[in-house]
Amino acid sequence: MKDYEEAITFLGEWGHFQRLIFIVLSLSYFPNGSTFLSMIFVGDTTHHHCRVPSLNSSYGGLGYNLSIPTEELKGETILSCCRRYTEQKDSDSVYSNDTEGCVDGWVFSKDRYVSTIVTEWNLVCDDAWKAPFTLTVYFFGMLVGSFCSGIFSDRYGRKITFFSAKTLQTLLSLLLAFSISWEMFCVVYFVFGVMYASASSCFVLGSELLIKSARETFGILGIGLAHSTGFAVLPLFAYLIRDWRTLQIGLSLIGFLYLPFIWFIPESPRWLITQGRLQEAEAIIRAAAKRNGITPPENIFRLEHRAITEFENKCGQDKFTWLDLIKTVNMQNITVINITIWTTITLTFYGLSFNTSNLDGDPYRNCLISAATEYVGFTFIWLTARYAPRRIILSSFLLLGGAFLLLIQLVPEELSGLTVTLAMTGRLVVTGASIFVNVCSMEFFPTVVRNMGLGVCDMAGRVGSAASPYIAHTGTYNKTLPFILMGTMSLFSGCLSLLLPETKGEKLPEVISQVKPLQWCSHKKRFSEPNGLDEDVQQHLRDEQTSTIQ
Incomplete structure (x- = not known):
């Protein structure tokens, strides 16, 4: 228009x-x-252990060390979250060596929260x-x-x-x-x-x-x-x-x-x-x-504007279906790569957001730092997008984000500050990629299927975001595992994005035949105006003007 x-x-x-x-x-x-x-705070899981009715109901009260076995979590020895020793009423020993589940419920620590949905509805252990x-x-x-x-x-x-x-x-x-x-x-x-x-x-x-x-x-x-x-x-x-x-x-x-x-x-x-x-x-x-x-x-x-609009509506997407997104080899490549990138970015972005509470240090401070990284990421991507090539920006952000996340597993446990720094830096670059991918994807798909292409990418992104809570949840058992998974996917998607054609300064493709091949498969080529489109519009304008005069 x-x-x-x-x-x-x-x-x-x-x-x-x-x-x-x-x-x-x-x-x-x-x-x-x-x-x-x-949900970072509303759905957070606090320290907890089985309730023993005969003991003080406060978290970690005296006597719990004898009634509940211990386990190791993130290098720290704590009371078991889901098991307790079985009581023996007909024996001199109060507790046996056998264990059972938390049949009387749980006691939750209130050092950080008064309540969350986890503590209110006991969303722990089997649930x-x-x-x-x-x-x-x-x-x-x-x-x-x-x-x-x-x-x-x-x-x-x-x-x-x-x-x-x-x-x-x-x-x-x-x-x-x-x-x-x-x-x-x-x-x-x-x-x-x-x-x-x-x-x-x-x-x-x-x-x-x-x-x-x-x-x-x-x-x-x-x-x-x-x-x-x-x-x-x-x-x-x-x-x-x-x-x-x-x-x-x-x-x-x-x-x-x-x-x-x-x-x-x-x-x-x-x-x-x-x-x-x-x-x-x-x-x-x-x-x-x-x-x-x-x-x-x-x-x-x-009148000319109205005629062109009517022509565009008449020749719009009703002629195309979702199958056109895989109609040609070039369309297949563009669609599959964009789906992969969108899934990775949303999974990593939301995974890092929800994993904030699993990081060492104060969760409120970590969340505030995480928000600050978005300011830097959005501003930096806005500045670089005005000068640098699209594919270089997208691939660089994904590769850097993946590299920072994978480096976390090499950091000693005592250097928790460095872990937080690497996680926040990784989130910074992934944040930039999350906003920039919208601009890139719009330029990859041709006009006739652009809305459908972006719709498929968005739905793929929702699938990635739906999986992100489970990626973050693995951090409650192994704090480096989420970073390994997200970092690997980011590196893979960053390599894939290098294959995408460059679109900065190029005309948007109008029809499927104008979709460019992957960068490694063919030399860079500019496309021409779509055949017959201008002539059709002009003819439609002439017909409209003639009917108006009559």
């Missing part, structure tokens, strides 16, 4: 209207960083799988939301989809605090994930409201830094509020404070035009011109 860009150039780049859109839509990601990642599964349920909700939000957004509009999802997301975040069981928590969390993914339609809305020169800044700095700020607020809330229900309520209030700002956002004029609602689209542009202090032209959207 290049004529749309030309039609609204009179608005300028950074007037009052554009700044309002940039700020309000970016701020929508502020609550996301705190409410979603709150330990439920804690990471809670996050898996959420990510499957995001997968459903990613699939459905595109359909609703295209059919009913960007604003209504965003407004509805954001409102429901905030209400569901509050409802989580009133869950009466783990099963109810999972159901609400699943729907919360659906709304979370649907609310991301604000990225599309912002990209369509802002002009081309502002979109990269909005997508990387605006959204990225707002999310990081929300993440940075999380450990401050969690440090002050140690009860998970109260913490969840406090974080939900942030979302309620944001909701009134949604009314300042208009519908996407681009979407309105595709629906034939030119007058509404023109009214929004005129209101934007008034806010910027600019007098708009008398006729903003010409």
